[in-house]
Amino acid sequence: MLTHLTLINFALADHLALDIEQGFNVLTGETGAGKSLLLDALSACLGERTDTHYVRYGADKADVTAVFSYQPESAEAHWLTEHELDDDTGEIHLRRVVFATGRSKAWINGRPSSLTELKEIGRLLVQLYSQHSQQQLLEPPYPKHWLDRYSNFADPANAVREAYATWQKNIQQHQAALDAQATRIQRIQTLESQLEELEEVIQTDYRETEQEFDRLSHHEHIMQDCGFSLNVLDEAEQNITQEVASIIRRLESHSGRSEQLSSIYNSLLNAQSEIDDATANLRQFIDRQSFDPERMEQLNATLEIFHRLARKYRTQPEQLKQEYETWQQELEQLHHLEDPETLAEQVEMSYQTFMQKAQHLDEIRRAAAIPLAKQLTEQVKPLALPEAYFEFKFEPLTPANAEGLSAIQLLFTANKGIPPQPLARVASGGELSRIALVMQVMNAEKTEAEVLVFDEIDVGISGGTAEVVGRLLADLAQHVQLLCITHQAQVAAQSDQHLLVKKQQTDPASSTIIDLDEQQRILELARMSGGVEISETTLQHAKQLRQLKFQPT
Structure with missing residues (x-):
């Protein structure tokens, strides 16, 4: 309130x-x-x-x-x-x-x-x-909506709309399957050919192959530079390892006299440890390197295959594996594509469900329409319309739709002996305002x-x-x-x-x-x-x- x-x-x-x-x-x-x-x-x-x-x-x-x-x-x-x-x-x-x-x-x-x-x-x-609500009375959907609202038919009406939507969706899926059937076999053959062509090459990592080939191509320069670096670090008469150790010895005796010197001393100790590790790893790297011309030829051949396929399928060499996975997924979907006959059965089942719900809604609407029209008549008569008469008219919808099986009109006459006609055709402005008022009050009760x-x-x-x-x-x-x-x-x-x-x-x-x-x-x-x-x-x-x-x- x-x-x-x-x-x-x-x-x-x-x-x-x-x-x-x-x-x-x-x-x-x-x-x-x-x-x-x-x-x-x-x-x-x-x-x-x-x-x-x-x-x-x-x-x-x-x-x-x-x-x-x-x-x-x-x-x-x-x-x-x-x-x-x-x-x-x-x-x-x-x-x-x-x-x-x-x-x-x-x-x-x-x-x-x-x-x-x-x-x-x-x-x-x-x-x-x-x-201005009286204008709603002249809109074609209003009588049906008013009947449903007053009679609490919202749930069965929604059930009909949902069943209709499911039926239409199944029809679309069935048609899509029929359309796809014509090109499905050809597309499967194309995908299988493409996957077969890529199946072997994608077992190799392109980035690793490219990196190894680059390393072998520059083997001589790498070994020269690594040898020079190892000599400067540890093998020359005045190498970095010895010089750093000498500096550490000189500062060690003074590190306790200044916080800043202590920090510098500790940093040099860490640097010495890092240099020792780097020197050991560099020596190990040099010992393990060897130049293999046959391996280099093999890597070059593999890279050529990558580049040829990348040009063929208009992509980058490193993207070939992703393309393979995409094609594989599409092939699986095509293999699992529902058979049109199975979808046709689903269409029929969803149609029967829709019709069952729509027929139920139509029956309860027709049953509620008679007493509701009588109640509306009795409510309107005291408003200077003593001969008022209402009835609902149901006309089959062809085809049926989400709103049900019937179009519903509200018929009215204000004169005794005159058959009721559609409200919009025979009701005057004053009559419409009074009818709208009563219908709104009846709705308000609900x-x-x-x-x-x-x-x-x-x-x-x-x-x-x-x-x-x-x-x-x-x-x-x-x-x-x-x-x-x-x-x-x-x-x-x-x-x-x-x-x-x-x-x-x-x-x-x-x-x-x-x-x-x-x-x-x-x-x-x-x-x-x-x-x-x-x-x-x-x-x-x-x-x-x-x-x-x-x-x-």
């Missing part, structure tokens, strides 16, 4: 804090007063798109906070737990800041959050119905959200019809919290809380929202009924409207 809203520099609101009550809450006010202010702010907190016009003129940012209460085992409670956002207060604080630069930031219970997270939690908390927002959905109705709508919404508010913008005094009179939006002539202009007491309610209802000039007659009429709120139905 929505308990509190705070608006700071949001559109026409300078600083506005408002407590929202349980039950049926209405917002009224003169045209241009800013009645949509509250709903725009709430939408911002629920992650909807915003822009810079929401920032009050002269301010650098708009700041909105919405506070909701929730039950421990509710869907929103589980969502908060999953996202580690529950704080054991039983409240959800949604905050949105919109900057004049166009950027915005969001928080949930004090933690920075994304707009996606705001929308996720928002869908669990609030359901919004606008005055929603999991605890807050329902109706934005001027009673446009196009008046008089006794508006009174019936008011009672309809008041009955719904026994189960959920309602927030409704209305121009109809008959609707507003049925509310539990009446909020008046007023524009103030400040500089810049601003709007405020007043929680009306009973006497103020009567004056506002009189204004809504009779206009600017409030007479005793309009006051009496307003009082009578309020008395209807407390009369048993």
Whole structure:
């Protein structure tokens, strides 16, 4: 339930804090007063798109906070737990800041959050119905979606979509196998030939072969330079090993007299050890080297094979082994390519599964359509449509698709003895608005959200019809919290809380929202009924409207 809203520099609101009550809450006010202010702010907190016009003129940012209460085992409670956002207060604080630069930031219970997270939690908390919702009735998918939603057919409908997707995927795989079958054998033969050609050469490491060949090619120079180095290190009369040892002996007696000399002495000891190791390894390297002309010829032949194959397959010699592995993997996949006949069986099995689920969905839709159309008829009749009649028409889809086996139309007639026709063809604008209102209220009875927002959905109705709508919404508010913008005094009179939006002539202009007491309610209802000039007659009429709120139905 929505308990509190705070608006700071949001559109026409300078600083506005408002407590929202349980039950049926209405917002009224003169045209241009800013009645949509509250709903725009709430939408911002629920992650909807915003822009810079929401920032009050002269301010650098708009700041909105919405506070909701929730039950421990509710869907929103589980969502908060999953996202580690529950704080054991039983409240959800949604905050949105919109900057004049166009950027915005969001928080949930004090933690920075994304707009996606705001929308996720928002869908669990609030359901919004606008005055333009009647246009949905004219869209072909709407009757089916409304039937599924009201009858809780979401799971079987999703099962049909998934089964259809599986069937279509199997069809594509089968066709791909048929297409591949023509070239498969030829490709296998090509790969086998290429693998056979590379099989022997890749047993040799190209880098090691190239390095060994390079070493043999420069054998004479290597031995000359190694001999010279060994002589300087250890075999000459004044060699490096002896000179370093002499230096170490001279510094050893002084190393205890200075920390810096001690460090130098230790470094020289380490250097002496490194030189000794290097000298021993160099001597061992020289002793093991020998020039083998036959080995050099063999290595040269191997390298020529590498380069020839690399040119043939347009790659680098060192990449031939990787190419071999890639071809081998492709060959294995071709050998394991599913047989088209096996895939054809899978296509048939997935088709049968789809048809089974689709037929079940079609049957339960047809069974639910009759009582639902009757219920819709009974709900619409009191709204100045005494001869209203509805029925659902099912027409086979050829071919069947992810939505099922039938296209579903909602047929309507407002006149006795006239056969029902598609709603879009025969319903007037006023009739559409009333039908849309009833369908939305029926949907609202099934929603999991605890807050329902109706934005001027009673446009196009008046008089006794508006009174019936008011009672309809008041009955719904026994189960959920309602927030409704209305121009109809008959609707507003049925509310539990009446909020008046007023524009103030400040500089810049601003709007405020007043929680009306009973006497103020009567004056506002009189204004809504009779206009600017409030007479005793309009006051009496307003009082009578309020008395209807407390009369048993």
